[in-house]
Structure formats: structure tokens, C-alpha cells
Amino acid sequence: MKVLFIGESWIVHMIHTKGYDSFTSTKYEEGATYLLSCLREEGVDVTYMPSHEVQVRFPKSLEELQAFDAIVISDVGANTFLLQNPTFYQMQIIPNALDSIRQFVAAGGGLLMIGGYLTFMGIEGKANYKNTILAEVLPVEMMNGEDRVEMPEGFSPKASKSHPLVDSFGEWPRLLGYNKLVTKPDAEEILNYNGDPMLVVGTYGSGKTAAFASDCAPHWGSLEFMNWEHYSAFWGNLLKTLQ
Template sequence: MKVLFIGESWIVHMIHTKGYDSFTSTKYEEGATYLLNCLRKGGIDLTYMPSHEVQVRFPQSLEELKTYDAIVLSDVGANTFLLQNSTFYQMQVVPNALELIRQFVAEGGGLLMVGGYLTFMGIEGKANYKNTVLAEVLPVVMENGDDRAEMPSGFSPAAARSHPLVDGLGDWPKLLGYNRLKAKPEAEELLSHGDDAILTVGTFGAGKTAAFASDCSPHWGSLEFMEWEHYPAFWTRLVQYIG
């Protein structure tokens, strides 16, 4: 199984002020290293594309995209795909990357979106996937605007029904937040918190889709979650399911 995993990277710019003087520093971080290692150990042939590389490395045709069985999007907003350099700076007409993903799923590919500050709608609505073609593809209905539910005291998702993806996992560890989502009528809500869908699976055309409303890494992915004995098996099982 070949998977294209996109996102979970960021650059932090810091200002250090010491009395009268200040200086700046920059650091680059990736959040999914542990998850990617788990998936590779689970036998998945994984290509990792950090968020900033979408500009130069995302496939420009459906044929290129079809070399993969599934795509995972985690904490990377719609603008990263829609405002590529050639369009934003050179005003060139280029393929709509999100439309390519829609066609990819319709013709049998898999798609998983993982929650975070820049997925689904995200912080201040900046991820903005509700207003893209992926709203049709995903198995969930997104809110308007900022959809974050911050849970500093933690919450544990509850199984909504029996399903091979969640059976046998026991009690879930606490997570620290999620994107508020509702399962579409034709989809299957597998994990819930109150009235919100935490894990939802569905189909679009010939492909399978999934939406995990919380994070695969900090900060919503608590240390308890990252150290959970079933963490590797859950994610490997989920990615294999959509492929």
C-alpha cells in the first residue's frame, strides 16, 4: 500500500527580548514523526510531504496522484493547495490540487483528514475546507468559522458502534481538543463525544474516506494518547482501511 501523507510541519519565528536589545530566531518542526514511523513499521509504503513542500512537490495530474492508494491530510489548510506560487505570484492557470484529490477519491483512492488547527475549518476558519470541493468528499459536515473545541481537562472518545476499526481498543486515553464535526447521514460515526463525531468513515464515488476530528500528535494529541499501547495499531488499521 502506497500512501501520500501531507502536513504536520511548521516554522516558528521567535523574538527574544533582553532589556534594551532583541534578536530573532527561527526553528522548523515536524509533528508526525512517531506516527510516520508507526505506519512504516505496519508495512505501509509512505511518502511524507511537509506543508511547505506542497508548493513544489504536489502532483500536477491525476495520473501522478494515482501512483498512491490513499492520501492523508493533517494540519495543513486549503490555501496551501489553492494558492500555489505559480498562481499567486505569476498569475498562471494551474490544476486545482483539491479538485485532483476529489477526482482521485471518486475513482477509487482513499482520503483521511486528521484534525488540527489547520484542518476542517480550523482556527478562525482559516483551514476553510468547508468552502472547497473536499466538503463534498469528506464523510462529515463542517461548521462555519472557527470549529475548535479546546478541552484542557481532557476527554475520552466513546465508541458509537461496533466496527473493526475501533473494536478491541478498550477505553480511549484523553485527548485535549478536536474540530466540531457532524457525520453525514450516509456515513458511519464510529467514535463520538457528546453530539460531535470524532471518527467517521464513508465513501465518495468508488473511494473510501475517513475523518478523525482530533490530532495525531501534540497538542491535542496528549502524551497519554501518544504513549497509548494501541496508538500504532489504530492508525495503521485506519490508513489501511481507506486504501
């Protein structure tokens, strides 16, 4: 299986103040390194595209996207796809990258969106996927505005029904937050917490879709979750259902 994994990277710019004087430093981080290694161990061929590369390296045609079986979007907002450099700086008319993803799924590809501060609607509504064409594709309805639910005390998702994706895992580890979503009527809810969907699968055209409302990496992805004995198997199996 070939997967294009997009997102899970960021740049931190810090100001250090020591008395009268201050200086700045910058660091680059990637959050999905462990997950990507787990997927490769599960037999998934992953091409990783960090968030900042989308604006210059996202495939320009449906044919290029169809080199993959599935696309994963994790913690990168809609603006990154919509405001690519040629449009933002040179006012060029180019294909809508999110509509290219819609066409990819409709033609039989898979799509997984993983929760975070910049997926679904995200912090202050800045991810903004509800107001894009992907709202039609995903198996969940999104909120208006901010959708974060912070759970510093931790919570464990529960099975909504018996399903091969989760039946063998037993009790889930605690997570630290999620995006509040609603399962679409024609989709299948597999995990939930307190009535809110955590894992939903569905279809769009000839393709398959999935939404995981919490995070695959810190901080919502707690150390308890990252060290869970079924972490690799869960993500590997979930992606393989999208083929």
C-alpha cells in the same frame, strides 16, 4: 499500501527581548515523525510531504496521484493547496489541487483528514475546507467559521457502535481538543464525544473516506494518546480500510 501524507510541519519565528535589546530566531518542526514511523512498522509505505513543499511539489496530474492508494491531510489549510507559487506569483492557470484529490477519490483512492488547527475549518476558520470541493468528498459536514473545541481537562472518545476498527481497544486515552463536525447522513460514525463525531468513515464515488476530528500529534494529541499501546495499530488499521 502506498500513502501520501501531507502536512504536520511548521516554522516558528521567535522574538527574544532582553532588556533594551532583542534578536530573532527561527526553527522548523515536524509533528508526525512518530506517527510516520508507526505507520511504516505497520507495513504502510509512506511518502511524506511537509506543508511548505505542497506549493512546489504536489503532483500536477491525476496519474501522479494514482501512484498512491490513499492521501492523508493533517494540519495544513486549503490555501496551501489553492495558492501555489505559479498562480500566486506568476498568475498562471494550473489544476486545482483539491479537485485533483476529489478526482483521485472518485476514481477509487482513499482520503483521510486528521483534525488540528489547520484542518476542517480550524482556528479562526483559516483552514477553510468547507468552502472547497473537498467538502463534497469528506464524510462530515463542517462548521461556518472556527470549529475548535479546546479541552484542557482532557476527554476520552467513546465507541458509537461496535466496529472492527475500535472493538479491541477498550477505553481510549484522553485527548486535549478536537474540530467540531457533523456526521453526514450516508456516513458511518465510529467514535464520538458528547454527541460530536470523532471518527467517521464514508465513501465518495468509487473511493473511501475518513475523518478523525482530533490530532495525531501534539498538542491535541496528548502524551497519553501518543504513548497508548494501540496508537500504531489504530492508525495502521484505519489507513488500510481506505484501500
